[in-house]
Amino acid sequence: MTLQTMTYIAVGLSFALYIGIAIWSRAGSTRDFYVAGKGVHPVANGMATAADWMSAASFISMAGLIAFLGYGGSVYLMGWTGGYVLLALLLAPYLRKFGKFTVPEFIGERYYSKAATIVAVICLIFISFTYVAGQMRGVGIVFSRFLEVDLVDGLLIGMGIVFFYAVLGGMKGITYTQVAQYCVLIFAYTVPAVFISLQMTGNPIPQLAFGSELTGEGVALLVKLDQVVQELGFNAYTLGNKSTIDIFAITLALMVGTAGLPHVIVRFFTVPKVRDARRSAFWALGFIALLYTVAPAVGSMARLNLIDTVQPGAIGAPEANLIYEERPQWFKTWEKTGLLSFEDKNGDGRIQYYNDANPEFTATAESYGWQGNELNVDRDIMVLANPEIANLPNWVIALVAAGGIAAALSTAAGLLLVISASVSHDLCKGMIAPNLSDRSELMIGRIAAGVAVCIAGYLGANPPGFVSQVVAFAFGLAAASLFPVILMGIFSKRINREGAIAGMVTGLVFTAGYIIYFKGVFMDPIGINTAEHWLFGISPEGIGAVGMALNFIVATVVSRITSAPPEAVQALVEDIRVPRGAGVATAHSRCGSATDHEANPRARLQVDPAGGRRL
Numbered sequence: 001m002t003l004q005t006m007t008y009i010a011v012g013l014s015f016a017l018y019i020g021i022a023i024w025s026r027a028g029s030t031r032d033f034y035v036a037g038k039g040v041h042p043v044a045n046g047m048a049t050a051a052d053w054m055s056a057a058s059f060i061s062m063a064g065l066i067a068f069l070g071y072g073g074s075v076y077l078m079g080w081t082g083g084y085v086l087l088a089l090l091l092a093p094y095l096r097k098f099g100k101f102t103v104p105e106f107i108g109e110r111y112y113s114k115a116a117t118i119v120a121v122i123c124l125i126f127i128s129f130t131y132v133a134g135q136m137r138g139v140g141i142v143f144s145r146f147l148e149v150d151l152v153d154g155l156l157i158g159m160g161i162v163f164f165y166a167v168l169g170g171m172k173g174i175t176y177t178q179v180a181q182y183c184v185l186i187f188a189y190t191v192p193a194v195f196i197s198l199q200m201t202g203n204p205i206p207q208l209a210f211g212s213e214l215t216g217e218g219v220a221l222l223v224k225l226d227q228v229v230q231e232l233g234f235n236a237y238t239l240g241n242k243s244t245i246d247i248f249a250i251t252l253a254l255m256v257g258t259a260g261l262p263h264v265i266v267r268f269f270t271v272p273k274v275r276d277a278r279r280s281a282f283w284a285l286g287f288i289a290l291l292y293t294v295a296p297a298v299g300s301m302a303r304l305n306l307i308d309t310v311q312p313g314a315i316g317a318p319e320a321n322l323i324y325e326e327r328p329q330w331f332k333t334w335e336k337t338g339l340l341s342f343e344d345k346n347g348d349g350r351i352q353y354y355n356d357a358n359p360e361f362t363a364t365a366e367s368y369g370w371q372g373n374e375l376n377v378d379r380d381i382m383v384l385a386n387p388e389i390a391n392l393p394n395w396v397i398a399l400v401a402a403g404g405i406a407a408a409l410s411t412a413a414g415l416l417l418v419i420s421a422s423v424s425h426d427l428c429k430g431m432i433a434p435n436l437s438d439r440s441e442l443m444i445g446r447i448a449a450g451v452a453v454c455i456a457g458y459l460g461a462n463p464p465g466f467v468s469q470v471v472a473f474a475f476g477l478a479a480a481s482l483f484p485v486i487l488m489g490i491f492s493k494r495i496n497r498e499g500a501i502a503g504m505v506t507g508l509v510f511t512a513g514y515i516i517y518f519k520g521v522f523m524d525p526i527g528i529n530t531a532e533h534w535l536f537g538i539s540p541e542g543i544g545a546v547g548m549a550l551n552f553i554v555a556t557v558v559s560r561i562t563s564a565p566p567e568a569v570q571a572l573v574e575d576i577r578v579p580r581g582a583g584v585a586t587a588h589s590r591c592g593s594a595t596d597h598e599a600n601p602r603a604r605l606q607v608d609p610a611g612g613r614r615l
Contacts, residue, residue, distance in 0.1 A: 001394065002394070003394040003397055003398065004148065006394045006395050006397070006398035007397070007398040007401050007402075009398070010395075010398040010399055010401060010402040011398075011401055011402050011405060013402075014180075014181075014184055014402045014405070014406060015161055017180050018161065018177045018180060018181070018409075019161070019164060021173065021176050021177045021180055022164060022173040022177060024176075025172050025173045025175075025176045025177075026172070026173055029438060029442070030425075030438045030441055030442055030445075032171070032172040033171060033172070033421075033442055033445055038269070038270060038271065038272055039270075039272055040175055040270040040271055040272075040280075041271075041276075042271055042276045042279035042280040042283060043279075043280075043283050044175070044176070044179050045175070045267060045268075045270055045271050045276070045280035045283075045284075046279075046280040046281070046282070046283025046284040046285075046286070046287055047178070047179045047182045047183075047283065047284070047287055048174075048175045048176075048178035048179050048182065048267060049264065049267045049268075049280060049281075049284035049287075050182050050284045050287035050288045051178040051179070051181045051182035051185065051406070051407070051410040051411075052178055052263060052264060052267055052410055052411055052414040053080075053084065053258075053261075053264050053284070053288065053411070054182075054185065054288060054291055054407060054410075054411075055131075055134070055135055055138070055407055055408065055410070055411035055412075057076075057134055057135075057138075058080070058291060058292070058295075058407065059138075059185055059188075059189060059291070059383065059403060059404055059407035059408075060138045060141065060142070060380055060383050060384060060404050060407065060408070061134075061138070061379065061380045061383075062076050062077070062080075062295050062299075063295045063296075063298040063299040063302065063382060063383045063386075064299070064302070064379035064380055064381070064382035064383060065299075065379055066295060066296055066298075066299030066300070067298075067299040067300065067302045067303040067306075067379070067382045068303070068379050068382075069241060070229075070235065070236070070237035070238060070239070070240075070241070071237070071238050071239055071240045071241075072240045072241045072242050072247075073299065074296070075242070075247050075250045075251045075254065076254065077292055077295065077296070078251050078254075078255075079250060079251040079252070079253070079254025079255050079257075079258070079475075080254055080255075080258055080292070081288070081289075081292055082251070082254075082255040082258075083254055083255035083256065083257065083258025083259050083475075084258055084259075084281075084284070084285060084288060085285070086255055086256065086258065086259040087258060087259040087264065087265070087281070088278070088281035088282070088284075088285065090259065090487060090490075091259055091265065091486060091487070091490070092265070092268040092277050092278070092281050093268075093274055093275075093277050093278050093281075094490045094576050094577065095265060095268060095269070095277075095486070095490075096268045096269060096271065096274050096276075096277035097274045097576055098110075098576055102262070102266060102418070102421050102422060102425055102426055103120060103124060103262040103265055103266065103482060103486065104117045104120035104121045104124060104422055104426040104430075105117070105425070105426055105430065106486070106489065107120040107482075107485055107486070107489065107500065108120065108426070108430065109572075110489040110569070110572070110573070111485070111489065111495075111496070111497040111500045111501075111565075111569075112497055112565070112566065112569055113497035113500075113501065114430075114431055115497070115501055116485075116497050116500050116501050116504075117426055117430060117431070118427075118431070119501050119504050119505060120426075120482065120485075120504065121422045121423075121426050121427060122508075123477070123478075123481035123482055123504055123508050124262045124418065124419070124422050124482070125419055125422060126477060126481075126508065126512070127261070127262065127474050127477045127478045127481070127482070128262065128263065128415045128416075128418055128419050128474075129419070129452075129455065129456070129459060130473050130474040130477060131261075131263075131411070131415055131474035132411075132412050132415045132416065132452075132456040132459065132460075133456070133459035133460060134474070135408045135409075135411050135412040135415070135456075135460070136155060136158065136159075136408070136412060136456050136457060136459055136460020136461075137380075137460050138380070138404065138407070138408035139154065139155060139158035139405065139408045139409065139412070139460060140154050140155050140158075140460050140461065141337070141339065141380055141381065141384070141404075142154070142384065142401055142404040142405050142408065143155070143157060143158065143405070144337045148333075148336075152461055155457050155460050155461055156457065158405070158408070158409060158412075158457075158460075159453050159454070159456070159457045161409060162409055162412050162413050162416065162453055162456075163449070163450060163453045171266075171270060171417055174413045174414060174417055175267075175270060177410070177413070178410045178413070178414070180406075181406035181407070181409065181410040182287060182406075182410070184402055184403055184406040185291075185403040185404075185406045185407045185410070186287070186290055186291060186403075187399065187403070188399045188400050188401075188402055188403020188404070188406070189291050189294060189298075189383075189400075189403055190206070190290065190291075190294055191396060191399060192298075192386065192387040192390075192392060192396050192397075192399070192400055193206040193294050193297060193298050193301075194206060195387070195390070195392050195396060196298075196301050196305070196386065196387070196390045196392070197209035197297060197301070199215075199390060200214055200215060200221065200301055200304075200305075201213065201214060201215055201221060202215045206293075206294045206297035206298065207293050207294065207297060209221070209297055209301075210222075210296055210297040210300065221300060221301070221304070222237065222238055222300065224304065225237045225238075225300055225303060225304050226238055228304065228307055228311075228315075229303070229307070231315045232307070232311075232315065232353065232354040232355060232361075233354045233355035233356070233358040233360075233361030233364070233365065234354075234355045234358070237300065237303070242539075243531065243537050245536060245537050245538060246531070246534075246537055246538055246539050246542055248542075248545075249536075249538040249539075249542030249543070249545040249546070250539065250541050250542035250545075251542075252479075252542070252545040252548075253475060253476045253479045253541070253542050253543070253544035253545040253548070254475050254479075255479075256478075256479040256483045256544070256545070256548055257474070257475025257476055257477070257478040257479035257483065257544055258475060258478075259483055259486075259487075260478035260479055260481070260482040260483030260486060261474075261475070261478050262418045262478075262482065263411070263414040263415050263417070263418040264414075265486075266414075266417075266418060266421070267280075267414075268280065268281070298383060298386065299382070301386070301390075302382045302383070302385075302386040302389070303382075305386065305389045305390055306353075306377065306382075306389060307353065309322065309328070309389055310322045310351045310353045310375060311353065315368075316364075316367070316368045318369070319350075321350035321351050321352055322350060322351045323349055323350055323351075324342060324344065324349055324350065324351055325349065327342075327351070328388075328389075329388075330385060330388035330389060333388075334381060334385060337381075339377075339378035339380070339381045340375075340376070340377055340378065340381065340385075341375075341376045342374055342375055342376075343374050343376075344374060345370075345371045345372040345374050346369060346370060346371040346372075346374075348369070351374055351375050352368075352370045352372075352373065352374045352375070353373060353374065353375040354370065354373055355373070356370075356372045356373040383400070383404070384400055384401070384404055386400075387400055412456060415456075416449050416452045416453060416456065417449065419448065419449070419452040420445045420446070420448040420449035420452060421445065423444065423445070423448035424441050424442075424444040424445035424448055425441065425445070428441065428444050429441050473515050473519075473540070473541070475544060476511050476515065476540075476541065476542070476543055476544025476545075476547065477508060477511055477512060477515075477544065477547075478544070479507075479511075479544035479545065479547065479548045480507030480508060480510065480511040480543075480544045480546075480547025480548050480550070480551055481504050481507045481508040481511070481547075481551065482504070483548060484503055484504075484507065484548055484551040484552050484555060485500045485503060485504055485551070485555065488500070488552070488555060489573070490573070490576055490577065491573075491577070492573070493565065493569075493570040493573045493574065494559055494560075494564060494565070495555055495556070495559045495565070496559045496562055496563065496564060496565045497565075498558050498559065498562045499554070499555040499556065499557075499558040499559030499560075499562070500555055500559075502554050502555060502558040503550075503551040503552065503554045503555030503558070504551065504555075506547075506550050506551055506554045507547040507548060507550055507551030507554075508547070510543075510546070510547045510550055511543055511544050511546075511547035514535070514540060514543045514546075514547075515540045515543065518533075518534070518539075518540045519540050
């Protein structure tokens with residue numbers, strides 16, 4: 001059976017599964033639509049959280065970054081994993097105890113201010129659309145390669161699938177769809193890794209193969225990789241290429257950005273009890289670790305396989321490079337997507353791949369007869385192309401396609417639902433029309449999801465960077481805007497609404513402005529994007545750490561020079577942190593049942609936004 005047929009079968013079956021689950025678990029109320037009825041089992045929620053969190057950036061792009069950045073790519077591993085621990089320990093249980101539908105709703109009530117809610121909604125939409133742009137780019141890459149359709153056609157197919165199960169099932173449908181998507185993506189990620197590990201080192205466990213010797217060569221994988229890349233003018237694979245301060249800033253921005261991502265936070269609102277939020281966080285961390293501990297092995301083996309393919313002979317030998325006309329089929333297929341390209345600069349008909357930006361290697365390259373790097377590889381294709389480069393069976397390659405699509409669609413659906421909830425619940429129901437019926441609110445939520453899908457599709461066709469880079473920007477914006485006010489909202493009774501609003505605006509404007517200045521998102525960059533021109537030597541990917549610090553400082557200073565929060569709000573903050581009452585579901589005042597309120601008196605503790613008094 002051809003690869004094309006196998007891919008259609010694998011992707012088609014996975015789509016049928018997602019649609020079937022969406023129909024089975026369709027939302028019948030706003031409670032189902034926003035928080036899946038608060039009845040999701042912790043294990044299922046942990047699996048759905050893992051799928052929600054491990055986006056196209058984790059599945060498609062992260063190992064590609066590690067493959068090309070080597071040790072420098074580890075900041076993404078450290079940041080995203082550490083951020084999840086931060087989220088599980090510092091935010092999730094407390095937010096679940098607060099018992100709201102959305103992050104802006106928490107901020108609006110904690111800071112007794114509709115203006116704070118509006119600012120939080122703006123931040124959330126800004127973050128979510130930045131994030132979803134990366135996911136839709138991932139969808140486009142997978143479709144354009146494996147279904148061999150135009151990028152726009154691929155995006156339209158992906159948009160249609162997401163629209164169907166996000167709009168029909170809401171959070172309930174997305175939750176159970178994400179459980180299925182997690183199973184697909186983790187299977188699709190680990191199976192090729194096992195095959196390639198076995199092929200290269202004889203060890204079937206990728207995590208162990210990462211430190212093993214190559215079969216028949218008696219040299220460790222990383223030692224061989226270090227040697228090869230240095231002979232081609234690159235930095236050693238196991239050495240970093242970023243400054244210490246930039247590594248620290250990027251890692252910190254990714255960590256706190258992870259903890260501030262609204263579509264991940266909202267997942268902890270779907271479990272029945274507060275202790276279930278902690279349990280689902282534990283399960284999610286385990287499920288995430290399965291992929292994240294494999295990624296370094298996938299990245300290193302992909303880089304070595306690529307180099308071995310285009311440089312089969314001794315480096316510098318006249319006939320040691322791959323003849324372009326004899327390139328393998330996977331090379332030709334990826335060329336059609338435009339994500340892999342060759343330019344014969346010295347006219348010898350062979351592919352030279354090396355670091356022509358290294359001035360110290362220029363003389364060596366010229367002595368070989370090379371006149372510049374001739375191979376350009378988009379980092380986002382490495383995981384998808386890796387099984388083909390390693391000549392694995394077609395069914396494994398088709399499985400990777402299904403996994404890549406599952407990863408991108410799962411996060412895109414979660415983000416779209418967050419955007420939809422912000423528009424329908426926080427803006428329409430919370431401010432514009434408080435008497436809106438559940439049915440009307442549900443309809444507005446579905447319309448908002450539809451509009452968001454269209455915008456996401458446009459962003460997917462016109463992305464501002466690599467998947468992981470775009471996602472890193474979203475994390476930076478989340479770190480600079482939402483994380484500080486959520487954290488201070490839980491652990492500080494002194495931060496008031498004036499401080500929270502000033503902090504969020506400062507963090508968001510500074511971080512977005514810095515990114516646009518150097519990266520030129522949807523416009524030409526204004527500044528020169530090099531370390532010499534960065535503020536404190538911090539790249540746009542890490543500037544969210546500075547934005548977060550500004551947010552904390554501004555919020556604290558403004559709160560100190562303005563009046564303290566009302567006593568009822570301070571009592572509310574104290575109540576969130578105290579363990580008593582944990583284990584009993586709290587509910588939103590508009591939708592919580594009478595039983596919820598009777599079971600937990602804290603659920604009755606509400607604050608009037610106008611006066612800040614206890615109701």
